[in-house]
Amino acid sequence: AQKITQTQPGMFVQEKEAVTLDCTYDTSDPSYGLFWYKQPSSGEMIFLIYQGSYDQQNATEGRYSLNFQKARKSANLVISASQLGDSAMYFCAMRLSGGYQKVTFGTGTKLQVIP
Amino acid sequence: DGGITQSPKYLFRKEGQNVTLSCEQNLNHDAMYWYRQDPGQGLRLIYYSQIVNDFQKGDIAEGYSVSREKKESFPLTVTSAQKNPTAFYLCASRTEKLMNQPQHFGDGTRLSIL
Numbered sequence: 430a431q432k433i434t435q436t437q438p439g440m441f442v443q444e445k446e447a448v449t450l451d452c453t454y455d456t457s458d459p460s461y462g463l464f465w466y467k468q469p470s471s472g473e474m475i476f477l478i479y480q481g482s483y484d485q486q487n488a489t490e491g492r493y494s495l496n497f498q499k500a501r502k503s504a505n506l507v508i509s510a511s512q513l514g515d516s517a518m519y520f521c522a523m524r525l526s527g528g529y530q531k532v533t534f535g536t537g538t539k540l541q542v543i544p
Numbered sequence: 545d546g547g548i549t550q551s552p553k554y555l556f557r558k559e560g561q562n563v564t565l566s567c568e569q570n571l572n573h574d575a576m577y578w579y580r581q582d583p584g585q586g587l588r589l590i591y592y593s594q595i596v597n598d599f600q601k602g603d604i605a606e607g608y609s610v611s612r613e614k615k616e617s618f619p620l621t622v623t624s625a626q627k628n629p630t631a632f633y634l635c636a637s638r639t640e641k642l643m644n645q646p647q648h649f650g651d652g653t654r655l656s657i658l
Contacts, residue, residue, distance in 0.1 A: 435586075462643050472632060476646035520586060526643055531602070532577065532636075536586035 431456045433523050435535035442511045443543050449496070450506040450538045452521035460526040463504040465495070468518040468537070477519075480504055508540075516542045546571045550635050550650035556658045557622065557629060565620045565653045567635035576618035577636040577647065580604060587634060593618055594640065622655065630656050 432455040442448040454463065465477040480488045480495045488495040496505040508515055521535040548569045557563045569576065575594050579587040589602030593612040607626025612618055618637075622629045632654050636647040 460643075464646050466646075472634075472652045474634065474636070474647075474649035476648075479644045479646060481644060522647075524643070531589065531592060531600075532638075532647060533589065534579070534587040539584075 431458070431461075431523055431525055431531070431533050433521050433533050433535035435521055435538050437538045438536075439539045439541070441541050441543055442508075442515075444513060445510055447507060447509045448511055448540065450508070450519050450521075450540065452504045452506065452535060454502050454504065454521075454523050456502075456523065456525060458525045462524045462526075463495070463497070464522040464524070464532075465493070465504075465506045466520045466522065467515075468520065470517070474520075478506065511542045513542050513544065516540060548635060548637055548648055548650035550633075550653050552653060553651065555653055555655045557655060558658050560624045562621055562623050563629075563655070565622065565633055565635075565655070567618045567620065567650060568616055569618075569637045569648070570616060571637055571639075571648060572615070573637035573648070574615070574640045575638050576612070577638075578602075578608070578610065578618070578620045579634045579636065581632040581634060581652075583632075590620065590633075 434453045461482045463480045467475045478490045478493045480497045492509045494507045518537045520537045524532045551566045577592040578590040591610040593599035609621045634652045635650045638647045639645050
């Protein structure tokens with residue numbers, strides 16, 4: 430079975446500061462992909478960043494980077510230089526390779542950026 | 545523009561009534577998914593389909609049914625057996641060709657009981 434855990438229900442960060450959102454996962458499959466999505470209050474899901482289990486380097490996309498620690502089974506999202514528009518729910522998700530490719534989401538972290 | 549269209553945006557259900565949520569995609573994606581989101585909660589998988597005429601139960605399939613007669617369409621029926629249907633429903637699709645491809649989501653349907 431695959432499982433995603435996000436232990437921070439809510440986080441606050443000062444504008445222009447960096448923030449780390451935690452995500453741990455559990456799977457015995459050696460091949461998997463990890464995704465982070467942002468969900469503003471309007472409800473749409475916005476894809477942010479992807480990390481594959483065999484990727485040698487941590488993924489980066491603009492102000493987003495992923496701190497991937499495979500041995501610890503963690504894939505934390507780092508947002509640098511926070512902006513007011515970053516206030517939203519953030520979800521970590523995992524997809525296994527092979528067979529029916531079910532995608533499992535964590536419970537999310539609500540990030541609030543303070544001016 | 546390619547994308548996923550969910551309709552309606554808001555839906556109200558009476559006691560004992562079945563309602564159907566529409567999801568259409570023109571992205572030529574093979575896989576489609578339905579998720580339920582309760583206030584302040586994560587996404588829970590209801591059903592998913594990898595190919596036409598085939599679908600799998602997710603974690604909370606009881607009280608729901610789906611069909612996948614066309615690649616573009618994956619409607620979700622919330623049956624009267626679902627006693628607590630009030631939630632935000634999100635449909636998603638993705639290509640199976642590459643592992644790193646994310647899901648694309650619709651704008652969601654908010655379902656409430658009258």
